[in-house]
Amino acid sequence: MQIVRGEYDRSKRLEVIGETDAKRREAVESAQKTIVEDAETGGRRNFLTYLVGALGTLFVATILYPIARYSYPPERKKKVSNSAIVGKDGEVPPNSGKIFKFNDLPVMVLNVNGEYTAFSAKCTHLGCLVQYDAKANNVWCACHNARYNNDGTKISGPQPADLQKYGVKVQDGNIIVFKA
Amino acid sequence: MAELIAKLKNGGLQGWINERIGSLTYVIDYASKKTVPMHRQSVWYYFGGLTLFFFVIQIITGLLLLLYYKPTESEAFESFVFIQKEVPFGWLIRQVHSWSANLMVLMMFIHMFSAYFMKAYRKPRELMWLTGFVLCILTLGLSFTGYLLPWNTLAYFAVKVGIQTITYMPGGDFIARIVQGGDEVTGETLTRMFGLHVVLLPGLTLLVLSAHLILMQTLGTSVPIGYRERGLVKGDEPFFPNFLMKDFIGWMIGFALLIFLSVVFPWEIGEKADPLQPAPEGIKPEWYFWAQFQYLKQVPPVVAIVTLTIAMILWALVPFLDKKASREERDPKFTLFGIFTLGFFLIECFIVYYEYYVKSPAAH
Structure with missing residues (x-):
């Protein structure tokens, strides 16, 4: 049984389990399956996956770079005397x-x-x-x-x-x- | 070890974990089936996530600031300047922390008022509203305690004025003494505020936030009264990955805005706080305290404190007062109370804005 949220009343909750909901999930699952199959066989989707991955990496790197530079302690000015x-x-x-x-x-x-x-x-x-x-x-x-x-x-x-x-x-x- | 690796290679990771933590995977399974209703007001569902996003940024940048910040009267301002002038990207970390704090408060207010007007607090979500209310207080507490830490003139006097208002409450002198660590705002206050800001308040916030989010997972997203019956809900989309991806887009927009504000509108460094200097012209608290600040000027302090306290208690207890909403019926009284509260905030803020920025902008 699928649990429908947003409804307190149990009878209502069961009422609103629609066929559309099940269909929607099926559609999502088949779309995800297609993505996986496409990625395995190559093609345009594969290229897009790489592009998103590369942009994502670039994005994360732009955040990590300042953090790494910041965390490394800067040289404090000190006088060196003989x-x-x-x-x-x-x-x-x-x-x-x-x-x-x-x-x-x-x-x-x-x-x-x-x-x-x-x-x-x-x-x-x-x-x-x-x-x-x-x-x-x-x-x-x-x-x-x-x-x-x-x-x-x-x-x-x-x-x-x-x-x-x-x-x-x-x-x-x-x-x-x-x-x- | 070899046996373990072989087991994991055969896709037995979930099985392996299942044997050890048991029902926890059922919780994950349950959570993965969460759906989000789609309707005209769905846009408001993004603001809780945005508040959380800015809170995470606060934790990360806060931990980074702790690498160099020194919470003592003699060193606080110097270390604050050191972070911004000497440490690579230190200016960015501090600006992001300041701006993210402001954006977090803003998103929290939008989230709170949208939940209020959609009556999302109604049965069975009373505890979500209450935990949210506590999170609101904690967020404002974090903002207030963090404000003193730069130990510049602005921070010093804003906190002095803020604590002064506490003394109008019954037993206020006693509380003010505890908060200040003495009779005045001194280095003792700084140490206390620092402890509250980096340990106690974030710890409590994480605890209450966990409760808020677990309730969110179990109860799901609220739908405005009557939307399902009237067929206004166009369907329920899976939270993972559909809604989370949309949430992610919201976070990216928020992040872009945050970086833009931090780079283009930096907060000032100011002068080191000097308890023997007269207060600077145009001193006022941050915008999220403007309404209370202005109200205190308009009515006698006792009246202000009493009415604000009563209003806050009513606000917190609204799920228990609005009995009609619990029966899925709309009660205009509570909508009006919400409009009145929001109107009070907006009008008072506008008066402060008008007086400080339009009428006499010379002070800035």
Whole structure:
């Protein structure tokens, strides 16, 4: 039994099931069948199918292109400097290290008995930030136990390379980091 | 795995799904037999679908805006400008979001009034009307909360004025404090509005919308009173694919209009909101709040709030008040009430338009 919508009353609902309705559905189904058969045998319909498909693809592409461009983050303007004051002398007491931001990158400044060194704080293994291990007097990454010398050269662990080195000096009580 | 692929290759996909989700395929089968009646007023059947289409665009563009927007007092305006000036096609996404919001509200109003005048709310569709009414409130809520997010002067003062009207209601100060997150429109308000706009209101809207659409599938399309008996229905066409294809044409026209408006009539960026700046000249809410805005100027606020509240309750309960329609009989009283409501909206909007754009267009 076919269900006719739009009528609340059940008796009415059954009344309005017309023959025309059934005929209409038959016509739609046979039209769809023709489309499928035509597409299989080729011909004008086939060409139209391709044309509609191509235009449809073009249409979707025109929408997806701006969305893709929009979603990819644009370059933000940032200043790249060769050297910068990152902090005051007292911020890194003897036998300790502190991470400062230099050109938006984390840079470790070490003070071992008054002798300053600076290198990238990003471990070359998987990018964790390293720390100064005062007991062992070297640099240690807590993530996977990578160890570096106090100048950033590799000692042991899974890391593939040394930490990138920077220059550092203390001038007028300021710590200045510069590209080595 | 190989067995599964072999099964699917033999066209057993439906069978495979059937074994797992059972009766759901019967629901799909049932829905695929949905028909849409054809008659002189069939054109109004497109506007619900158009509202839905613009809502989908709102979700997509809204999610895209969330990639860069920062909902804090200090960063909102800057990130809003960044989207439009620095991000590729950012201007387009924002303009489409703003225009689509306006078109969604417009389509929703057309859909609501056409359903009203065709008495589509009558038995058994009372719940469709009620869910539609809730969706109307939610849509206006989404529009209002979204309006503050650019955090420019216009947004700031429009929302300030809007919240001010709440305080005229009984217990309004209490509600206004909750909405504002304090005694004034500040960064606290922005954070609240943002939360409402991107999480709570869209979530509720999706929930109520699902109910609205499921009811639509089960009850089908309403026919104006007496059309079937008088032989005015020329037949019922299958929803899939016939009506859906026509719906699709409607959406494409809507989409073309949306892109045209976004490119040719962009919304302004404005100045960053400054709570210590005097309100700019010609400040007024968006057009869908003009009627209430104008009415508040014409009568004492208490009168306005009371009459509007009563009118809204009557509007929501119309399927239960119009007893004649439930018996498939026409009642001119309710048609008149509809004409009066629509007339009120149109006349009040025209007055605002006349005062702000014709009489003193200098402010724009």
